[in-house]
Amino acid sequence: MVIQPNGQIQTFRTENGKMREKSLTMDTLNPQVKAVEYAVRGPIVTKAGDIERGLQQGQKHPFTEVIKANIGDSHAMGQKPITFLRQVVALCSFPELLDSSSFPEDAKQRARRILQGCGGQSLGSYSASQGVDCIRQDIAVYIEQRDKGVPADWDNIYLTTGASDGIVSILKMLVSGQGRSRSGVMIPIPQYPLYSAAISEMEAVQINYYLDEDNCWALDINELHRAYQAAKEHCHPRVICIINPGNPTGQVQSRKCIEEVLHFAYEENLFVMSDEVYQDNVYSPDCQFHSFKKVLYEMGPEYFNTVELASFHSTSKGYSGECGFRGGYMEVLNLDLEVKAQLVKLLSVRLCPPVSGQAAMDVIVNPPLPHEPSYLQFHKEKRAVLGALAEKAQMTEQILNTVPGIKCNPVQGAMYAFPRIFIPPRAVEEAMSLGISPDMMYCLRLLEETGICLVPGSGFGQREGTYHFRMTILPTTEKLKVLLEKLRDFHIKFLKEYASLEEPKR
Amino acid sequence: MVIQPNGQIQTFRTENGKMREKSLTMDTLNPQVKAVEYAVRGPIVTKAGDIERGLQQGQKHPFTEVIKANIGDSHAMGQKPITFLRQVVALCSFPELLDSSSFPEDAKQRARRILQGCGGQSLGSYSASQGVDCIRQDIAVYIEQRDKGVPADWDNIYLTTGASDGIVSILKMLVSGQGRSRSGVMIPIPQYPLYSAAISEMEAVQINYYLDEDNCWALDINELHRAYQAAKEHCHPRVICIINPGNPTGQVQSRKCIEEVLHFAYEENLFVMSDEVYQDNVYSPDCQFHSFKKVLYEMGPEYFNTVELASFHSTSKGYSGECGFRGGYMEVLNLDLEVKAQLVKLLSVRLCPPVSGQAAMDVIVNPPLPHEPSYLQFHKEKRAVLGALAEKAQMTEQILNTVPGIKCNPVQGAMYAFPRIFIPPRAVEEAMSLGISPDMMYCLRLLEETGICLVPGSGFGQREGTYHFRMTILPTTEKLKVLLEKLRDFHIKFLKEYASLEEPKR
16 A cells, blocks of 8 residues: 555555556546646635635634635625526526516516426426527527627527537537647637637647737737748647637727738638627727627628637626526527537537526526616616726726836726736746746735735736736725735835846836 | 538638638538537437427428427426425525515525525625535535435535536546557446547547346446456556446346446446436335445445545436536545546636536435425425336336337336337338438337337447337326327337338347
8 A cells, every 4th residue: 555645545455466556646637637727716716715714714814804806706796696687587497486476577578488498398407409499589689789780590599508618619619630730729818718728628729819918908910910820830720719808808809900800710711719708898988899790790791601700608797797607608600501510419418508597698688678667777787787897997907007017908898907017037036946937926925915816817828028917806896996905015015025126117 | 602502602712812611611520529429319309399390380290299208308398396496596596585485494594505605695606616615515414314324525526517517527537548548438338328429529438338138237247347358458448437227228226236346446446437317216116226435335445445436416317307407416536636636627617517506406415304394395296206207117118018029128217218129120121221220210200100209229329230219208197108109009010011021029
């Protein structure tokens, strides 16, 4: 019997004297699983959880509370659910409530309609693999309205388990080939690490195109060309992924830029994946959300009838913030018919997305109308959430930019700031000697000293030699202000501690 | 521009005269996706949907209704939800109901406890990747009670999106190597096609061990040895999967047989995956459910402290039949600590299982106690569901065995019968000439002539030259009787039509 330093039994002798090892060890683990990284729930977050439990058990720390600004989890940060959405879900879950006078008629109408679409009129039946028919129809109507009349066919709509599920499914279809013909996937850097994780898991080739930090994280078409041409030498670029509004970078793409990307995709015959889960989260008055699909339509039939596009949406973000329901959908365009059948087959293996999440998605695309009883309350709640986010977006940028050694682009949309931080060379050296990235060391120190939990920029990707962190703007205004002030104080202290001849860069 | 027979544009010339093809076609699709098969929602089910829509639009068929006995989807077949479960989910979804006097106190207590475990006390927050802590604790208590005191550690419990999600995640960890060192996965034949689909998708090696149809689909330990030894020549067998009670075969494994399997796994150093989603579905009075974990414990510490085991459960089956909520959990045993961290990382990428599904799972493991107000109703509803299933299991076996050319083993558990059907040589020839499997032709004909939707045995695997179908026992007693009688008449007619010199085998 061999006892490991961690107290585990690794190998031992069986009754008949055979040597026996664990069947699943770090040596025998699927190397693609080992290669996966997912910073949003990485070591910092684990440590934050440990500290939180310690605080509850009376351990002493230089703070009384851990503030988690690591993940876009609105309700966990105190945001209240949209009443109408929850009424509909409760009615669907327990249809006896349809007889209750304490629920508004429009919520009941939505619930009845959804239940009509479910097998046995129950949320407990599997839906079709693509999702409940009437919900897909509602989504198509919503998209047509959003895109000012651009046609949407509900046959192209697939409900998903959050947006992640759809993104992974489409990527899975697109990965093939070996060596130089292996599929390449173009992703923005910085990116949301679901993309890099999925690419690792599928052993596809990750092609980085860098967003332009000096230009408010805009997508630069020349950089796309550069990345594409360089990648062509060693793989077969097949997909371009765009996140708009940006995660972790908070920028909102201009219409012109979207048109350039689509033209590029058309010319290079790339499949376009547009992650548009933050479509309702636009704060800057100078910015507007343009869906990739609408722009494609406006470019004319030569584009609209040919470019293969999948766009993704979710219940988790926007004004509802319903992450736990794992609702989402994707719309595909110009998918080959046989490929579509293959996609349905692939989704069928997992049977269906959670039906309560589908119901939540339905409310988002089919909210109360002006003549309906819940209209006023719904819009009041929606405005309150989006108004507060807009305010916090501005506050975050303003306060961060008062700190020497921190530079933050405007948070035009989404839920995150991704400021650049100056880390003194001596701190960089120390981190290197510890075998961790400098921004990881920074975030660990920040957590230990202030209780603030952020994610290091290295978890999203950044230009060599630059350092960042991602923070959400989700804490309440009051708490966010405290967070930003603590962060400022920490940063100044950190700079002082590692002070060198070099001046912090602004 | 090249227009395909299906009307799609496959290739065309761009503005600048370049030839452009669709980026994603059957030729460029990931071949692993292409290889996936999933019969439970395969072509028969698509056709059934088409016929159903046709009927609604007034098309004429020799029947007025499609009866779907292809999938274990209880509520779709008319089973009513368990009231207490839905009350708890509704309370969690819309906590204002906690003030309503129309909900019983025990349901409110469950809901409050679950919400306490959620970030911001909202079902809309992401849970930890492993699931909500208190639900994992409840599951551990449930397992200890089920297994008569065998210890369960909630650190080993992971909530999942249905059982499928857990099964795929564990398999993903175990697949590695190339060529002769590629991971082999032992699965029963017939099997639930999630296994073969996942194995295809991951390019692992499928190792078939055949269940013994002549012995009530029992698992024969000699057959395990045979399959293992044969597979060792061309791959590295690493996992054995067991489905108990069996899907599609409905058998319940004996304690002795489980012990043999575990001994075999121990000796050959195999990871054990026990799919126990039908643990509450045992109908035959001679049978009893034994969890693999409990048997392992009873084999002594040499086994209990070493064999790596993952067992799976779900909200979708049992007496609740809540498929749409996509709730489930897995318990792991003896997993290497570093591997465990890797598993959590892998699950983190998808953020968390649906929280309403987690809540549903909690009710199943933490039902009303004898002194609580909902106790009587809960048990009345539970008994009614399980009693009806037991009755239908028996009726299915009895009626099918009156049909010449059909032989059905007892449906001891789960929700399915998997009878063997005699298909006359001339029908086999006809199917071959059509390029489809004989049992597929049989099921297609059955659907077209009677409206009954079953899944051909070939979708689950069967011994060469034998033919089967899987049918659920879920239609109401009355409808099931009609189904079985129609099936009998169809079979007799089918035999007559293809009559040859050969006598139907009984």
